[in-house]
Each structure stands twice: as structure tokens, then as C-alpha cells.
Amino acid sequence: MDVAESPDLQAQLAAAVHALNHASHPSARLAANQWLVGLQRSPQAWALAVSLLASADHPSPSADLLFFAAQMLRRKIQSPDYSLPDNAAQLLDALLVAARRFCLAPPRLLTQICLALAALALRAEGGVDGLFARMPHLPDPALLELLTVLPEEVAQDESGDTGVDSATRCRFTRELLTHAPAVLEFLLAQSEKPAAADGVPLHERNHRILRCLLSWVRAGCFSGAPVSALVAHPLLTFAFNSLQAFFSFEVAIEVMTELVSQYQELPQAFLSKMPYIREVLLLPALANRSEKIIAGLTSLMCEVGQAAPGLVAEGSNEALSLSDALLRCVAFSSEDWEIAESTLQFWCSLAHCILGIDEQTSKRNATQELFLPVFSSLLDALLFRAQIIDIDEHCTGRASSIPDGLVQFRLNLEELLVDICLLLGAPAYINKVCLFC
Structure with missing residues (x-):
């Protein structure tokens, strides 16, 4: 590669980047931006x-x-307006050198370098295999970041006009997935490393491992794996255990929610964990009013329930534990209605499942009788949450304003309230509603 190492050009670039980020006058920033675009x-x-x-x-x-240099390379690689240099392999090697050099640099710089590598692997001939062949030379922090952004490149590319057709994206994904077993082994090894073994704090490394796992789960890294192997996979255990760590909680929820949505056999396994989730995670979060934890657990439990409403309708102890946990989430009083509203689709799915059982069978009667207390309590909770609780007593003489979130919550209740009426029967339903009037 012919490298333009002109000190004058580098000095001009440094001055323009500094002006773009730090100049106080808008005209100076505009001039710097125009020069950088031209460069x-x-x-x-x-x-x-x-x-x-x-x-x-x-x-x-x-x-x-x-950061600007890395970003500029990424944009040139991704843009259909520029052709890749003939010596793309040398560009790949140079970017890998940069990834090694800045593996412990500020995360945004390493991420930009890895995004450039991912973009190059997508577009260059033999890019995926060539990149994986060189990966063993990368330090673990750089390798972890690169493996995280690689599967994301396809989704990011689909969102813009980057000149990559669907056939190329499919080929890229297929080539990536041939390396999935090795990636999962690497992630497992990372999860078992002692604290700060690579200069990265343990909580930060665990968060990065989960981010990487999420990217590969979305890419389909477990496709074709027997459900028994998936349920017993140590990385699934690692993700589940990460629910207890506040720093990694959200991404652990995303990993498990994605798995449940992709693999129909998993809800049974997750349902068996519901008593633990309820007792050890949810109840303390409700007591401490930890809305982030409550919202995340609600999302996961709803995903499990919606994936297999028939399984919940069987009324096992685990299913009833799930129902009770979600009832508590509906009843949780917060400043908005997002948590309660996020459960509505689950309750509709469960109600439809019960109502869909043949009315003439004993199974329908037994199931409906088992869940009557659940839906009765649900109606109480929904009617309570649909009220305006904190009305300013000093606003007499003025029309009180209903929050937009409450308006939307009330509108979204219609289908579920009809289902509850069908399950409870009109007289019981009307009696309960009248109590709140």
C-alpha cells in the first residue's frame, strides 16, 4: 500500500479535526467539516x-x-461510492495492527476499528475466512469486540444504501456461522477467566461477553442444535446467572429473550426457572422499587408466556408462579404504565388459549376454574392502574389533565377486558367494574 505520510497533510488533518470538535466559532467548524469531507x-x-x-x-x-481516522476508513469501506483498494488484504492487516494497538483504548475507538474490519470482511473476497485466520493474533479485548460487531454488520448494512446485495449478505452470514462453534468456545473460555486477567474489570468483561453472545444468537449460532444441548449449554447458564449482576442485567435479559423468541422448545426450560425468578429476583426488585429490574424481568416472562400460552394454561406450579409474578408486575405502581402495558399481549394470549378450548370438555372447565382467581385479580389490578391516582387537590375549578401514557394504556385494554369478561362471566365482571366507578 502506498502510504501518504506527508507531515503537512497529517498536520492539516489534525488541525481540522481539532477545529471540528473544539472550535468555538461555527464558521470554523463548518470550514473544518468541508475540508474533512473533501479529504x-x-x-x-x-x-x-x-x-x-x-x-x-x-x-x-x-x-x-x-477516532476520525478509523471512522473515515469505515465510511469509505461501507460506501458504494468508493472502490476497495486493490490490496485489500494489506488494509485488513493494517486494521488488525490497529486493533491490537488500541485494544485497551477508549471503547469507541476500538469499536470503529472493528466496524471497519467487519465492513471489509463483508465486501472483500474471502474476507470472513481471511479475518478468522488472522484473529488468533489479536488480544482478547480486541477479539471480543470484533466478534461482537461482525454479525451486526449484516443488519447494519441492510439499513442503508451500501451497495451490498442480499446474496452477498447471505453468503457472509453462512460463512460466519461456520465459525460459530469456535466463537462459542472462545466466549465460554472468556466467561471462565479470573478477574482482570486481561486488564479489563470482571463486570465489564462479562458485559462484553453477553453483548457478543447476543450478536451471535441473533445471527443464528445455535441453529440446528438439539434443544437438550442448548438448555444445558454453559453460556446459557452464564447468561441466566448474569441476571443477578446489575451491570450486565439488561443484556442478559436480551440474550434470553432472543433465545426464547427463536427456539420454540425453550419456553419449557425457562418456565421451570420461574419460581427462582419470582422469589430471588422479582420480589426483591418490587420491594426495592427497582424499575429497571422489574421491566426486564417482565419482558422475559412475557416472552416465555407468549411463546407457549398452551404450556402456561396447563396450570403447573411453574405456570402459576409465572402468572403470579406478572400479576405483581401489573399491580406495581410507577410513574408510567409501560410495565403494566407490556404484559397485555401475554394475558390476551393466555385468555385466547383458555377460551379456545372446547366448552363442552372437562378440560375447559378445569382450566377456566383454575385461572378464574388469576384473571379476577388481574381485572382488579388493571382497573386500579387505569385510574388517575395523583390528582392535584389544588387544581379545583380546572379540568385535570389525563397523562398521555394513561390514555394509551386505557385504549389498549379493550381486547383484554373483553376476554376477561368472557372468562369471569358478565355478572362477576360488572360487579368488579362497579366497585371502581
């Missing part, structure tokens, strides 16, 4: 960016300059 369009941009990222000059360029 990005020029053939010299390839070599200049690579020179900044891959050279071992001391002192290193500023963080802003390095």
Missing part, C-alpha cells in the same frame, strides 16, 4: 488513515484524530 473523498484518505492508525509513532496522535 474523505480523496484517494489519499486510505493511506493517511491507515498511517495514523497502524504506525507506532510516539507520541500517538490525539484520541479525536485516531
Whole structure:
């Protein structure tokens, strides 16, 4: 690769990036932006960016300059307006050098470098296999970030005009998934490493492992795996245990929700964990009013219930534990109605499942009788949440304003209230509604 190492050009670039980020006058920022756009369009941009990222000059360029160089490379690789350089393999090697060099740099810089690598792997001939062949030379933090963004490149590419057709994206995904077993082994090894073994705090590393796992789950890394193997997979246990860590809770919820949505056999396994989720995770969160935890657990439990309403309707202890847990989430009083509203589709699915059983069978009667207390309590909770609780007593003489969230919540109740009426019977339903009038 012919590298444009002109000190004058590098100095101009450094000055323009500094002006773009720090100049106080808008005209200076505008002029800097125009100059940088022109540079990005020029053939010299390839070599200049690579020179900044891959050279071992001391002192290193500023963080802003390095970030711009990585971002410029990523944009040039992704844009259909620029052709990849003939020596794409050298560009790949240079980016890998940069990833090694900045593996412990500010995360946004490493992410940009890895995004450029992912974009190049998608577009270059033999890019995926060539990249994986070179990966063993990367430090673990850089490898983890690269493996996280690689599967995301397809989804990101689909969202814009990047000149990559669907056949290329499908090929890229197929090639990626051939490496899925090795990736899962790497993630498992990472999850078992001692604290700060690579200079990254344990809670941060666990969060990164889960982010990476989520990317590969979305790409279909467990496709074709027997459900027994998936349920027993150590990474699933790792994700479940991560629910107890506040720092990694949200991404752990995403991993498990994605798995449940993709694999129809998993709800049974997750349903068996509901008593634990209710007692150990949900009840303390409700007591402490930890809305982030409550909302996440509600999302996961609803996903499990909606994936297999028939399983819930069987009325096992685990199913009733799930129902009780979600009842508590509906009744949880918060400043908005998002948590309660997020459960509505689950309750509709369960009601439809029960109402869909043949009325003449003993199974319908037994199931309906088992869930009558549940839906009776649900109606109480919904009617309570649909009220305006905190009315300003000093607003006498003025029309009180109903919050938009409450208006939407009330509108979304219609279908479920009809189902509850059918389950409870009109007299019982009307009596309950009248109590709240």
C-alpha cells in the first residue's frame, strides 16, 4: 500500500479535526467539516488513515484524530461510492495492527476499528475466512469486540444504501456461522477467566461477553442444535446467572429473550426457572422499587408466556408462579404504565388459549376454574392502574389533565377486558367494574 505520510497533510488533518470538535466559532467548524469531507473523498484518505492508525509513532496522535481516522476508513469501506483498494488484504492487516494497538483504548475507538474490519470482511473476497485466520493474533479485548460487531454488520448494512446485495449478505452470514462453534468456545473460555486477567474489570468483561453472545444468537449460532444441548449449554447458564449482576442485567435479559423468541422448545426450560425468578429476583426488585429490574424481568416472562400460552394454561406450579409474578408486575405502581402495558399481549394470549378450548370438555372447565382467581385479580389490578391516582387537590375549578401514557394504556385494554369478561362471566365482571366507578 502506498502510504501518504506527508507531515503537512497529517498536520492539516489534525488541525481540522481539532477545529471540528473544539472550535468555538461555527464558521470554523463548518470550514473544518468541508475540508474533512473533501479529504474523505480523496484517494489519499486510505493511506493517511491507515498511517495514523497502524504506525507506532510516539507520541500517538490525539484520541479525536485516531477516532476520525478509523471512522473515515469505515465510511469509505461501507460506501458504494468508493472502490476497495486493490490490496485489500494489506488494509485488513493494517486494521488488525490497529486493533491490537488500541485494544485497551477508549471503547469507541476500538469499536470503529472493528466496524471497519467487519465492513471489509463483508465486501472483500474471502474476507470472513481471511479475518478468522488472522484473529488468533489479536488480544482478547480486541477479539471480543470484533466478534461482537461482525454479525451486526449484516443488519447494519441492510439499513442503508451500501451497495451490498442480499446474496452477498447471505453468503457472509453462512460463512460466519461456520465459525460459530469456535466463537462459542472462545466466549465460554472468556466467561471462565479470573478477574482482570486481561486488564479489563470482571463486570465489564462479562458485559462484553453477553453483548457478543447476543450478536451471535441473533445471527443464528445455535441453529440446528438439539434443544437438550442448548438448555444445558454453559453460556446459557452464564447468561441466566448474569441476571443477578446489575451491570450486565439488561443484556442478559436480551440474550434470553432472543433465545426464547427463536427456539420454540425453550419456553419449557425457562418456565421451570420461574419460581427462582419470582422469589430471588422479582420480589426483591418490587420491594426495592427497582424499575429497571422489574421491566426486564417482565419482558422475559412475557416472552416465555407468549411463546407457549398452551404450556402456561396447563396450570403447573411453574405456570402459576409465572402468572403470579406478572400479576405483581401489573399491580406495581410507577410513574408510567409501560410495565403494566407490556404484559397485555401475554394475558390476551393466555385468555385466547383458555377460551379456545372446547366448552363442552372437562378440560375447559378445569382450566377456566383454575385461572378464574388469576384473571379476577388481574381485572382488579388493571382497573386500579387505569385510574388517575395523583390528582392535584389544588387544581379545583380546572379540568385535570389525563397523562398521555394513561390514555394509551386505557385504549389498549379493550381486547383484554373483553376476554376477561368472557372468562369471569358478565355478572362477576360488572360487579368488579362497579366497585371502581
